[in-house]
Structures are given as structure tokens and as C-alpha cells.
Amino acid sequence: MTAVDQAATGTSTAETRPRRVRTIVGWLIVVALVLLVAFVALRVSASGPGARGTLDPEGRDDSGALALAEILRDQGVEVSVVRSRTEARAAVGDDTTLVMTNPYTLSDDALTELLEPADRIVFLSSGTHLLNVLDIGENAPGSSAPTDAGCDVPEFAEVGTIRADRFFSPADGVEGCFGDADGAAVLVDDGADRDVLVVEGTKLFSNAYLAENGNAALALALLGQTERVVWYVPSFSDTDIEGQSPDTLGSLTPPWVTPVILLLFTAGIAAAVWRGQRFGPLVAETLPVTVRASETMHGRARLTAKAGDAPHAGEALRDGAQRRLARRLGLAVHAGADEVADAASDRLRIPRGTLQALLAGPLPADDAALVELARRLDELEAAVEASTHTTRGEP
Structure with missing residues (x-):
């Protein structure tokens, strides 16, 4: 090998090592950010609301007594x-x-x-x-x-x-x-x-x-x-009511599955870091046309909009929201609007009459009322979901 080849080889190796070090450092930064976000999310979900509830005789907030x-x-x-x-x-x-x-x-x-x-x-x-x-x-x-x-x-x-x-x-x-x-x-x-x-x-x-x-x-x-x-x-x-948690994927999975998944995930990251520098530059390639599954949903929505049947669409939205709320509040799937309104009122500490009108009131007569109903149902589900995570995080 000539001196020129040796010099070229040395230069190439010297240039490759800094790039590999920068890649490894980049991956470490990504992992650290993911762990930081997960830690913050856990802390936020574990922090409960005020110490006193609705009409608590020692509560000093607006809802206390x-x-x-x-x-x-x-x-x-x-x-x-x-x-x-x-x-x-x-x-x-x-x-x-x-x-x-x-x-x-x-x-x-x-x-x-x-x-x-x-x-x-x-x-x-x-x-x-x-x-x-x-x-x-x-x-x-x-x-x-x-x-x-x-x-x-x-x-x-x-x-x-x-x-x-x-x-x-x-x-x-x-x-x-x-x-x-x-x-x-x-x-x-x-x-x-x-x-x-x-x-x-x-x-x-x-x-x-x-x-x-x-x-x-x-x-x-x-x-x-x-x-x-x-x-x-x-x-x-x-409480004297003994709750029974439903079977979940975690409870039905054998104990050895989680360590194996973590090991495979770690091996995949190591392989990506090891082989990541050996691929060439990315090449743009025209992909075949794909049809998204959401097109069916949009098609049905367009048919409903064309028919102008706002009451039927509102009833479908309300039935779906009521079933999801019943599941999140620990009620039976077929619980009535009164029971769902009672449980949601107790959970969110808001007047029960407002929820009763939302879940069992008159159906929307036009598109504007239908949009307003969908917005309010979505806000109610989001509030119940947030309160469910908060309650589970309380000590």
C-alpha cells in the first residue's frame, strides 16, 4: 500500500468515527427525551385535584360547603x-x-x-x-x-x-x-x-x-x-364495595413475555445503531396508491350530510358517547342516560341537570345543533377520561 492509499484510508476512518459518535449521541438524546416526557406525564397524571370534594364542610373552594x-x-x-x-x-x-x-x-x-x-x-x-x-x-x-x-x-x-x-x-x-x-x-x-x-x-x-x-x-x-x-x-x-377489575392484556400475558419484548426492543435499537452507517443515501421512490380505511367513515358521513338527517346522526353520536362513558365510569354497557348522568355528575362535580339534558334531551334539528351536540359530547368524554386517569393516580 502506497503512502497515498494509507493517507486516504486514515482520512476516511477519521471522518467515519466522528459521524458514528454523533449518531450514538443523537440516539442517546432521543432516549433521554422520551424518558423525560414519560416521567413528566406520570407526574402530571398522578397529581390529583383539590383535597376536598363537592359540598365538603371543610372545603374552601367554590364547590365546598x-x-x-x-x-x-x-x-x-x-x-x-x-x-x-x-x-x-x-x-x-x-x-x-x-x-x-x-x-x-x-x-x-x-x-x-x-x-x-x-x-x-x-x-x-x-x-x-x-x-x-x-x-x-x-x-x-x-x-x-x-x-x-x-x-x-x-x-x-x-x-x-x-x-x-x-x-x-x-x-x-x-x-x-x-x-x-x-x-x-x-x-x-x-x-x-x-x-x-x-x-x-x-x-x-x-x-x-x-x-x-x-x-x-x-x-x-x-x-x-x-x-x-x-x-x-x-x-x-x-367504601365497602369491592370492585373487580376486568381482565386486561397485561393480566392475561405470561410473566416472561414483558422481559422478552424489552430484550428484543433493546436488541433492535442496538442493531439499528450498529448497521445504521452501512446503508447508502435515501432514494426517492414512487409508491403505489393506497386507500385509507377512513374513507369509509367519510363516505358514510357524506351520505348522512346529504340526507340532512340531523336527528338520526345526533342519536347515533349520543348512543356511542353514552356507551363509552358507561364503560369509563364503571357502569354496565347498557346503562341508561340517568345512571350515566348521575355517575358523571359525581365524578366531575357539576350539576346533574346539565348532563341529563345533554344525554337525554331533545335531538338536534339542524346541522348547527348537530355540530354543537358533537362538540359537547366530545368535551364530556374528554373530561371523564381525564378524571379517570387522575383518580387512578391518587394514592
């Missing part, structure tokens, strides 16, 4: 906040009101055991299942216009008017107040053993709306009739 608890204390009512059903049952005594929001985390037996020693019970929010368990009434339509008591319950005489968000149809023997012939905002079951009162107070009694209309007066009429109030706060940490 600390203002109501303080008003009761100012009126001389002893307010005891408990977060265990065992402690709540033990704390109930004479001249005591047991208060709670919809106890969706308790089974029917646990709820019956909790309510057994109480003489006066007030539910500040409710769901379809709770109404059936109490046999006190059912959901009903109503107007959001201001309404007064309109009943013979003495403590409601000086309340004034309220703007209710949800209405009920009282069962036989149950008196309805603050409503009309179609529905009442407050149900009063004045039984022989105990008094049970149900109201949808998620918006009425929260810190943000307590000062409006007669909301504070209604709260005092409901909770200020006894010397003591035992305020039970339901939570998943105090």
Missing part, C-alpha cells in the same frame, strides 16, 4: 365532620341531624346500617339509585325560575325563593316543596320513625352560591332544626 358549616356554628349548632361511616353512626344521638351528599360509595346494606340510628336525615344531593333505595320519589322535569316553598312544612315558611337545579316527583306519602305540579326541589318524608329530606344542593349550598336568593335560609331550615349536625363525607377510602 365551609361557609354553610360556619353559618350553622354561628347559629349555635354543633357541627361534627366525620369521614368514616362507623364514626358517623356512633356520633348520631338524640336531637341530631345526619347530613351527607349522595353516598354512591356505599352499598345498600352499608347505607341502611348508617341511617338506622338517625331520627333526622338530610341528603344534600342524590342519584337515581338513592331515590329508589329510599323509595321517596323519582326524577322529574322542572323550571329553573324562582319558586317558593308552596308546602305546609313550618321550617320553610320564611325561606323565600330559590332557583333549583333538579326536581323530583314525590312518592305516595312524601311531601314536595319548592316546585309545582310537575316536580319539587325538596322531598320531605315525615315518617313515624324518622324524617328524611332530599334536595339537590350541589349548586344551592356551595360556597359560590350560598348567598344567592334564599339558599342560606333553606340550608338553615334543613340543617338547623337540631342542636347537633353529624356531617358524613362519603369517599372511596370508606
Whole structure:
């Protein structure tokens, strides 16, 4: 080999090594960025929302009920906040009101055991299942216009008017107040053993709306009739319902599969780094025409648009969204709109009437209404999906 060849070979080797080093460094940077993004995503998903929930007597945010608890204390009512059903049952005594929001985390037996020693019970929010368990009434339509008591319950005489968000149809023997012939905002079951009162107070009694209309007066009429109030706060940490996780691909996969996949992935990266410098430059090549699978979807959409059948399209969108929401909320696939609205309202801490109108209200009559319905359903699914990831990430 001549000196010129040796010099050329040395130069080529010297030029190749820096390029290979730069390639390896580039791959390392890519891997580091992927790991950084994954770490940030895990941290964000694991960070939960506020420490207090809707109508929590110690909650200071807009959805909490600390203002109501303080008003009761100012009126001389002893307010005891408990977060265990065992402690709540033990704390109930004479001249005591047991208060709670919809106890969706308790089974029917646990709820019956909790309510057994109480003489006066007030539910500040409710769901379809709770109404059936109490046999006190059912959901009903109503107007959001201001309404007064309109009943013979003495403590409601000086309340004034309220703007209710949800209405009920009282069962036989149950008196309805603050409503009309179609529905009442407050149900009063004045039984022989105990008094049970149900109201949808998620918006009425929260810190943000307590000062409006007669909301504070209604709260005092409901909770200020006894010397003591035992305020039970339901939570998943105090539930007696044993959830059963469905079989997933991870649970059905043998334990040796994951290490093998990781090993193959590592080997593939190593092979790409090893052989990456031996390929020549990229060559542009004309590829055959491919038909995307999404064309079928677009074709059906064009047929529906051409037919101008907005109600049928809206019904299809709503049915699909309801099934997906039921699966994400842990309900049966064929759960009704009322059950899905109840579960989503409890999960997202928003008024149940809004979700009921979205999932079971009138179908869109034109394209503009159809687009608005699709947008709102998509926002609801995204919010439920985000809250599901947040709940799983909580300790």
C-alpha cells in the first residue's frame, strides 16, 4: 500500500468515527427525551385535584360547603365532620341531624346500617339509585325560575325563593316543596320513625352560591332544626364495595413475555445503531396508491350530510358517547342516560341537570345543533377520561 492509499484510508476512518459518535449521541438524546416526557406525564397524571370534594364542610373552594358549616356554628349548632361511616353512626344521638351528599360509595346494606340510628336525615344531593333505595320519589322535569316553598312544612315558611337545579316527583306519602305540579326541589318524608329530606344542593349550598336568593335560609331550615349536625363525607377510602377489575392484556400475558419484548426492543435499537452507517443515501421512490380505511367513515358521513338527517346522526353520536362513558365510569354497557348522568355528575362535580339534558334531551334539528351536540359530547368524554386517569393516580 502506497503512502497515498494509507493517507486516504486514515482520512476516511477519521471522518467515519466522528459521524458514528454523533449518531450514538443523537440516539442517546432521543432516549433521554422520551424518558423525560414519560416521567413528566406520570407526574402530571398522578397529581390529583383539590383535597376536598363537592359540598365538603371543610372545603374552601367554590364547590365546598365551609361557609354553610360556619353559618350553622354561628347559629349555635354543633357541627361534627366525620369521614368514616362507623364514626358517623356512633356520633348520631338524640336531637341530631345526619347530613351527607349522595353516598354512591356505599352499598345498600352499608347505607341502611348508617341511617338506622338517625331520627333526622338530610341528603344534600342524590342519584337515581338513592331515590329508589329510599323509595321517596323519582326524577322529574322542572323550571329553573324562582319558586317558593308552596308546602305546609313550618321550617320553610320564611325561606323565600330559590332557583333549583333538579326536581323530583314525590312518592305516595312524601311531601314536595319548592316546585309545582310537575316536580319539587325538596322531598320531605315525615315518617313515624324518622324524617328524611332530599334536595339537590350541589349548586344551592356551595360556597359560590350560598348567598344567592334564599339558599342560606333553606340550608338553615334543613340543617338547623337540631342542636347537633353529624356531617358524613362519603369517599372511596370508606367504601365497602369491592370492585373487580376486568381482565386486561397485561393480566392475561405470561410473566416472561414483558422481559422478552424489552430484550428484543433493546436488541433492535442496538442493531439499528450498529448497521445504521452501512446503508447508502435515501432514494426517492414512487409508491403505489393506497386507500385509507377512513374513507369509509367519510363516505358514510357524506351520505348522512346529504340526507340532512340531523336527528338520526345526533342519536347515533349520543348512543356511542353514552356507551363509552358507561364503560369509563364503571357502569354496565347498557346503562341508561340517568345512571350515566348521575355517575358523571359525581365524578366531575357539576350539576346533574346539565348532563341529563345533554344525554337525554331533545335531538338536534339542524346541522348547527348537530355540530354543537358533537362538540359537547366530545368535551364530556374528554373530561371523564381525564378524571379517570387522575383518580387512578391518587394514592
